[in-house]
Amino acid sequence: MTVSMTQRIPTAAAQPDPLFSEALRRVIDDQIGPRRKGAICQNSDGAFEVLALIRDPEEARTLLQRRCAQWAVIVRDVLRPDSQPVAVGSVWTTSDRLVREAGTRPSAAGKCASCGGEGGRMVDTSGGGVTRQTWQSCTACHGSGQAG
Structure with missing residues (x-):
């Protein structure tokens, strides 16, 4: 006589595990440092x-x-x-x-209007299956993010 058993595979949780998410955030914070x-x-x-x-x-x-x-x-x-x-x-x-x-982030009044206080932006020149992204400093504030 042959006995056949089926085992149910649990489905993935709909919500991420908050303990895992917090632990990963802490690891990432330690890796980034100051x-x-x-x-x-x-x-x-x-x-x-x-x-x-x-x-x-x-x-x-x-x-x-x-x-x-x-x-x-x-x-x-x-x-x-x-x-x-x-x-x-x-x-x-x-x-x-x-x-x-x-430093502390500049106040809204002190932010560069061109880059919004970010100091620049990522420029994507990808093509032909090659990914190319470069940081382009803001010319208006010379990358400082602050209004001149």
């Missing part, structure tokens, strides 16, 4: 000003071209006058040093 817009951080590679912090996983994955990216930081090397902004996803470590904390 890098916020306006902060200057230094490590063995140089000194970098944070131009933007990207917390949207889809945007971070596109910028870093990594399927597992949860965040990205757009930085500019302050030691090289010709440096271009670049997206990085390196984790904050004990060898990183905060040179300048991120």
Whole structure:
């Protein structure tokens, strides 16, 4: 005699687990460290000003071209006058040093009208199966985000 058993596969929960979401947020916060817009951080590679912090996983994955990216930081090397902004996803470590904390965001009256206080924008020039996104600093405020 053969016995056949069927096992029900549980369906995925409709709502994300709040404990898992909170734990992931904490891990991400630890990985980002004190890098916020306006902060200057230094490590063995140089000194970098944070131009933007990207917390949207889809945007971070596109910028870093990594399927597992949860965040990205757009930085500019302050030691090289010709440096271009670049997206990085390196984790904050004990060898990183905060040179300048991120300032408070400018008031609504002090924001650049051209970029809305963001200091620039991402420009997508993707095509032909190649993803190309670059940070373009605002020419009106020279990337500061503040009205001149």
